[in-house]
Amino acid sequence: MGSGHGQELNLTLKVWRQKNTKATGSFETHQLTGISVDMSFLEMFDVLNEKLISEGKEAIAFDHDCREGICGMCSMYINGRPHGPKQGVTTCQLHMRSFKTGDTIIVEPWRSGAFPVVKDLAVDRSAFDRIIASGGYISVNTGNAQDANNILIPKTDADEAFGAAACIGCGACVAACKNSSAMLFVSAKVSQLALLPQGQVERKERVLKMVAQMDEEGFGNCTNTGACEAECPKGISLENIARMNRELMGATFK
Amino acid sequence: MSKLDSKIPEGSIEQKWTKYRSSIALVNPANKRSLEVLVVGSGLAGASAAATLAEAGYKVKVFCFQDSPRRAHSIAAQGGINAAKNYQNDGDSTYRLFYDTIKGGDYRAREANVHRLAEVSTSIIDQCVAQGVPLAREYGGLLSNRSFGGTQVQRTFYAAGQTGQQLLLGAYSALQRQVGSGNIELCHRHEMLDIVTIDGVTRGIIARNLITGEMEKHFGHAVLLCTGGYGNVFYLSTNAMGSNVTAAWKAHKKGAFFANPCYTQIHPTCIPVSGDHQSKLTLMSESLRNDGRIWVPKKKDDTRKATDIPEEERDYYLERRYPAFGNLVPRDVASRAAKERCDAGYGVGKSKMAVYLDFAFNTARYGKTEAIKQNIHNPSHEQIMTLGKAVVKEKYGNLFTMYEQITGENPYEVPMRIYPAVHYTMGGLWVDYNLMTTVKGLYALGEANFSDHGANRLGASALMQGLADGYFVIPYTLGVYLSAEVTRMSAEKDKSDSIDKLKTNHPAFETALKEQTDLINKFLNIKGTKSVESFHKRLGLIIWNKCGMARNKQGLLDAIAEIQALRKEFWSDVRVLGTADEFNPDLEKAGRVADFIELGELMCKDALNREESCGGHFREEHQTEEGEAKRDDVNFAYVAAWEYKGVSEWELNKEELKYENIKIAQRSYK
Numbered sequence: 001m002g003s004g005h006g007q008e009l010n011l012t013l014k015v016w017r018q019k020n021t022k023a024t025g026s027f028e029t030h031q032l033t034g035i036s037v038d039m040s041f042l043e044m045f046d047v048l049n050e051k052l053i054s055e056g057k058e059a060i061a062f063d064h065d066c067r068e069g070i071c072g073m074c075s076m077y078i079n080g081r082p083h084g085p086k087q088g089v090t091t092c093q094l095h096m097r098s099f100k101t102g103d104t105i106i107v108e109p110w111r112s113g114a115f116p117v118v119k120d121l122a123v124d125r126s127a128f129d130r131i132i133a134s135g136g137y138i139s140v141n142t143g144n145a146q147d148a149n150n151i152l153i154p155k156t157d158a159d160e161a162f163g164a165a166a167c168i169g170c171g172a173c174v175a176a177c178k179n180s181s182a183m184l185f186v187s188a189k190v191s192q193l194a195l196l197p198q199g200q201v202e203r204k205e206r207v208l209k210m211v212a213q214m215d216e217e218g219f220g221n222c223t224n225t226g227a228c229e230a231e232c233p234k235g236i237s238l239e240n241i242a243r244m245n246r247e248l249m250g251a252t253f254k
Numbered sequence: 255m256s257k258l259d260s261k262i263p264e265g266s267i268e269q270k271w272t273k274y275r276s277s278i279a280l281v282n283p284a285n286k287r288s289l290e291v292l293v294v295g296s297g298l299a300g301a302s303a304a305a306t307l308a309e310a311g312y313k314v315k316v317f318c319f320q321d322s323p324r325r326a327h328s329i330a331a332q333g334g335i336n337a338a339k340n341y342q343n344d345g346d347s348t349y350r351l352f353y354d355t356i357k358g359g360d361y362r363a364r365e366a367n368v369h370r371l372a373e374v375s376t377s378i379i380d381q382c383v384a385q386g387v388p389l390a391r392e393y394g395g396l397l398s399n400r401s402f403g404g405t406q407v408q409r410t411f412y413a414a415g416q417t418g419q420q421l422l423l424g425a426y427s428a429l430q431r432q433v434g435s436g437n438i439e440l441c442h443r444h445e446m447l448d449i450v451t452i453d454g455v456t457r458g459i460i461a462r463n464l465i466t467g468e469m470e471k472h473f474g475h476a477v478l479l480c481t482g483g484y485g486n487v488f489y490l491s492t493n494a495m496g497s498n499v500t501a502a503w504k505a506h507k508k509g510a511f512f513a514n515p516c517y518t519q520i521h522p523t524c525i526p527v528s529g530d531h532q533s534k535l536t537l538m539s540e541s542l543r544n545d546g547r548i549w550v551p552k553k554k555d556d557t558r559k560a561t562d563i564p565e566e567e568r569d570y571y572l573e574r575r576y577p578a579f580g581n582l583v584p585r586d587v588a589s590r591a592a593k594e595r596c597d598a599g600y601g602v603g604k605s606k607m608a609v610y611l612d613f614a615f616n617t618a619r620y621g622k623t624e625a626i627k628q629n630i631h632n633p634s635h636e637q638i639m640t641l642g643k644a645v646v647k648e649k650y651g652n653l654f655t656m657y658e659q660i661t662g663e664n665p666y667e668v669p670m671r672i673y674p675a676v677h678y679t680m681g682g683l684w685v686d687y688n689l690m691t692t693v694k695g696l697y698a699l700g701e702a703n704f705s706d707h708g709a710n711r712l713g714a715s716a717l718m719q720g721l722a723d724g725y726f727v728i729p730y731t732l733g734v735y736l737s738a739e740v741t742r743m744s745a746e747k748d749k750s751d752s753i754d755k756l757k758t759n760h761p762a763f764e765t766a767l768k769e770q771t772d773l774i775n776k777f778l779n780i781k782g783t784k785s786v787e788s789f790h791k792r793l794g795l796i797i798w799n800k801c802g803m804a805r806n807k808q809g810l811l812d813a814i815a816e817i818q819a820l821r822k823e824f825w826s827d828v829r830v831l832g833t834a835d836e837f838n839p840d841l842e843k844a845g846r847v848a849d850f851i852e853l854g855e856l857m858c859k860d861a862l863n864r865e866e867s868c869g870g871h872f873r874e875e876h877q878t879e880e881g882e883a884k885r886d887d888v889n890f891a892y893v894a895a896w897e898y899k900g901v902s903e904w905e906l907n908k909e910e911l912k913y914e915n916i917k918i919a920q921r922s923y924k
């Protein structure tokens with residue numbers, strides 16, 4: 001797969017267009033020629049948008065900001081996969097060298113009832129913020145902290161917590177799941193804090209509140225298909241879901 | 255008399271902050287609940303300020319243009335955060351951090367602010383760890399440190415190459431906790447378009463709901479701009495795509511002085527530009543300079559592969575020129591040195607505008623140590639390299655992956671190609687010691703203000719400053735103003751048309767709202783032929799070429815004329831499609847580019863005025879024989895604070911910089 005330096009691609013794009021949350025959407029087809037393989041997927045969209053504007057047509061709306069795979073804002077569903085064909089990368093980090101000339105690429109927004117489409121390829125993921133607000137924190141007001149080195153944390157625990165904390169809140173896990181479950185996202189935060197000594201005091205309460213909020217937001221149930229883990233750009237592991245289920249058991253049956 | 259009062263407290267530098275902090279008037283809890291604070295921005299500065307103020311009992315509203323506060327540009331910071339903890343027992347102290355920062359800033363920062371920053375730095379680490387931020391640890395469970403440029407101690411705390419992400423998620427969780435308790439109202443996907451002032455005092459803002467396009471009025475007793483830096487004026491930078499100057503610029507046009515706009519930081523280690531399609535540049539963290547050595551071939555136009563060039567034919571030019579600091583010289587020095595080598599014809603790669611950052615030596619060194627640890631006797635070179643690569647991967651894995659994604663080359667096998675790129679802006683809104691701008695009730699925190707980094711920022715100091723401002727400075731200094739507001743409110747209690755009763759019904763809000771609505775319609779009605787993006791690119795090129803790493807008088811004069819012409823063309827020929835009452839990213843960008851164009855002109859004027867070289871500001875006319883920056887302390891030891899007077903018109907105000915604790919000296923890293 002892929003193409004070498006300096007090459008150029010001719011592509012057909014089928015892109016989802018939807019005026020706003022209430023409107024019904026449909027696919028629009030565009031031809032692009034001379035796309036450099038060194039471009040990122042979003043730079044290819046920049047080229048397309050410039051072309052549309054020059055033709056007097058409205059640009060395609062899509063979310064993005066850092067373009068470095070860390071803010072979690074970009075969110076395109078490409079050829080049936082969140083963030084496209086390459087594993088472990090976000091849409092903004094996907095480069096055109098992952099495609100061949102003549103390819104048809106289908107681009108859609110995340111599809112989930114809990115993530116309504118805002119416009120074209122942009123969706124509303126504020127449900128994630130509300131889940132964090134329900135309990136995804138340690139209650140410590142500014143100024144209340146003890147010296148940082150008074151809390152010793154074994155490196156392996158710190159590393160494991162860091163692994164879970166690497167979640168960028170992009171929502172690809174939800175988009176990948178046939179049930180629109182948010183378990184991977186929620187369990188990553190629950191795990192991070194459950195693994196750290198600082199997180200112990202609120203451990204039980206936290207998982208209960210976060211799961212309740214998750215359900216209220218309309219995310220589906222987890223049926224262990226593992227699609228979320230496979231599509232997560234940050235390698236958040238299914239073990240987190242198992243840990244959260246244990247946390248939940250522990251909290252429910254006291 | 256100067257219009258600038260920096261309000262630096264009396265007393266010795268070590269005691270200024272502690273004494274002042276304990277003498278600030280307090281606002282009692284009942285009054286706090288009736289005081290509303292608008293925080294614009296949810297990066298490290300905004301999130302930490304909002305959370306802390308809400309914890310204290312104020313009514314807080316937070317604005318950000320992203321779909322979630324967690325996505326603020328701070329999330330992308332890679333390398334680390336400084337604090338004078340001296341956990342490594344290597345001679346660090348508050349004074350040393352203070353000294354390094356002043357010197358690193360090339361003696362153009364305010365002593366009192368920088369000392370305060372160094373003092374509170376240690377509390378930041380404590381706070382973040384308490385929040386559950388998983389900073390890197392040693393096997394004994396203690397926190398780990400690494401080195402950054404411009405210092406000789408190890409005081410940088412980190413979380414792999416994702417320090418900003420982890421710190422921001424910590425601040426974001428504190429913020430969301432307050433949202434959950436109803437103390438903060440969150441306005442995401444909102445863009446502040448102007449501040450509203452009444453009789454010269456800030457009373458609120460005008461914001462656009464980016465989804466519906468609705469224009470909104472928000473009242474506040476104080477407004478905190480935590481809106482980040484303006485590096486994207488260059489078009490290509492390491493900043494997030496949305497980072498912009500609009501909030502600060504609109505405030506500037508309403509009376510907030512803009513300080514040192516020409517102080518911009520060009521970061522030495524970024525992935526070089528690969529083509530015209532490029533939309534942004536990617537940083538390779540400064541922490542890599544801990545373990546990488548920078549070199550170019552000794553021979554001009556050497557076309558051999560890096561790995562085929564023998565050791566003795568490599569020029570480790572930083573180690574050669576600056577033996578004491580070597581690869582760890584400050585950013586401005588490292589960037590200029592790279593430019594010098596490339597301009598002289600020693601650059602590498604297809605474009606010849608790159609130098610090598612090579613990890614082979616340290617990979618081997620780590621490999622050997624690992625082999626000893628694992629009891630492997632007489633390891634082969636291959637074994638050593640495999641073991642070493644595992645260590646490097648643990649430290650910088652995400653950066654190496656990012657590099658490979660972008661360039662298609664494997665940095666574990668071949669050296670990275672790097673070149674300087676725009677990264678950070680030291681200039682920003684002028685603030686006094688309380689972080690208040692020249693407009694009453696309007697504050698600026700984080701990268702949006704000018705205060706702590708002088709003419710050059712040291713690595714790992716922006717995260718420190720953002721969190722210092724938000725967690726530990728503003729919660730105190732805001733009290734100075736708000737306690738006076740409480741007095742005013744009680745005096746005006748019975749007034750039927752007091753601002754506290756009218757709030758957004760005051761006619762000033764309507765006027766400001768109309769102004770901004772008209773502006774939006776103006777963009778849409780130009781119906782020109784050129785895209786917003788194309789103007790941004792052209793602006794960036796002018797500024798990069800003439801107000802970038804090296805500047806000279808003629809170039810700056812040309813740039814000013816070109817930018818003025820570009821502005822006229824923009825306002826007559828820009829094409830913005832779609833409507834005002836929908837999600838319209840192109841319309842948002844039009845407003846941002848319009849402001850960048852105006853800022854660009856001021857940057858060039860500031861650079862023209864500053865007839866010296868200092869930190870990131872390098873005037874070709876002012877250099878030593880070895881090509882180092884040559885300051886002029888007699889004439890330019892001041893902060894240039896520009897007052898907006900109308901289109902293309904500014905008045906210069908000077909804040910003299912006094913060095914009472916650190917002897918001002920020629921910076922030397924040799």
Ligand SMILES: Cc1cc2nc3c(=O)[nH]c(=O)nc-3n(C[C@H](O)[C@H](O)[C@H](O)COP(=O)(O)OP(=O)(O)OC[C@H]3O[C@@H](n4cnc5c(N)ncnc54)[C@H](O)[C@@H]3O)c2cc1C
Nearest residue numbers: 295296297298299319328333334446482700701714716717
């Ligand atoms: C790639 C990269 C790596 C870096 N690494 C490091 C590092 O290792 N160590 C270090 O110390 N520093 C680093 N820096 C610098 C540091 O990240 C920034 O200076 C710092 O994070 C800025 O924080 P802030 O809170 O001031 O602003 P930002 O994080 O930029 O936040 C700005 C906020 O303002 C909001 N906003 C802006 N305008 C408006 C408006 N008009 N209306 C509403 N909201 C608005 C945005 O939505 C956002 O929430 C790095 C910078 C870059 C680019």
Ligand code: SF4
Nearest residue numbers: 167168170171173232
């Ligand atoms: S768990 Fe992975 S896919 Fe889900 S939000 Fe986090 S980073 Fe994205």
Ligand code: FES
Nearest residue numbers: 065067072074092
């Ligand atoms: S744009 Fe930030 S992760 Fe893709």
